[in-house]
Amino acid sequence: MYVEYEPLWTVGGMWLITFISMYWIWEDSQIHKKRAWPWVFILMLGDPFSTYVSNHYRYEYLPSKGIYPYLVPFFRYDTSHFLEPVWVLDTFFFWSVLFSLIDNTVAFFIIYWIYNDCKKSGGRATPWISISRFIQVMPFPINYFFPLSGYTGQIFILMGYILYKLGYLRWGRHGGR
């Protein structure tokens, strides 16, 4: 019966992070007069497999169990029926919410630092911002083979950027410049 509560359990405000990273990508591409579409497109891929699984769960699997989450006209939130505090705390608070808070904060500050640093040095920030965001929203099966969506992935990005900045990493014919 958790399903009836499902729409309640999403965090708001994350759209501002999408807004700011998209803004930085377009602004940076304007400054450097370089193409932006590949970097924006990878952030707009969505996830066909997850879409399939979530809709299968909602429209095919749940009605067979007698649960119609979309047809609950007189549903009343009687909390004593369904959820136990320990279960909620364990599932939502400690794992999903806490980890996403840490991961996204680390990611956001790394992106912000790279953006500021590139602005000062005149380097291009778009690839770093885009890849940093992409590893957070990777579709299946890419996320299966590269499980870097947490803050570990962001640390790799930061290390990569610092190595690039110090001249240990190069890409393209002219070192990406």
Place this chain on the structure above:
Amino acid sequence: MFSDPVLTGLIVFSIITLYWSILGAYVLFKSGVISSKFAAILVAYSFLAWLTSRIMYMNFPEVPPHPILIISGLVESPISILTTVYIYYKTRIIRLKWIPYIALYSLFLVANRISLYLCRNLPVPEILLLPRVLSEWASLPAWFFIYVKSNRIFSIKQASIVICYQALVWFSLIFMLYYLALPYSQISALEVVMNYPITLLTLIFIDRYRLSRLEHASQ
């Protein structure tokens, strides 16, 4: 307080929502994208957009889910403008007259919400198709206004091809649902893939337009 798990959960989620809203608005202000006054408005708006549907769910349990969708859709619509058109405008990729655009966008929004209301008693998952299709078609004037009229990102011919493709996607969804009787889960997954060409094409054309304007300006 902690004896009610739903209330506890909502309090924690509201704190996190406020955290992301303040952090996002602060960084937008620090990087010079918005003013301090607009940052405060953005924090309030972001929090209220999240809060509205929760208030509906918690305080009006007798209301069916569709009015909740209708109202939350209205409240959340500025997000889609800010994360796309406003960015293009602010970074000087496009030129735009805001009043006609907002008028056209509001028209699309009203059509979207009315169609959702009219179809509220249809069985699911059909309800997810018809209102969305109506809203997408109603959104075409706003799309046309930005990409064809105000900015020559698409020519009339190219825009017609894009619109025809969108119509084709819709027909194929209907075909899959009613004639092939595919489960909605498969249709929704295929739809994500079928939207890739439009996304890709739009981004490439915006980029091409943007770079040509930059080259023209530097000459």
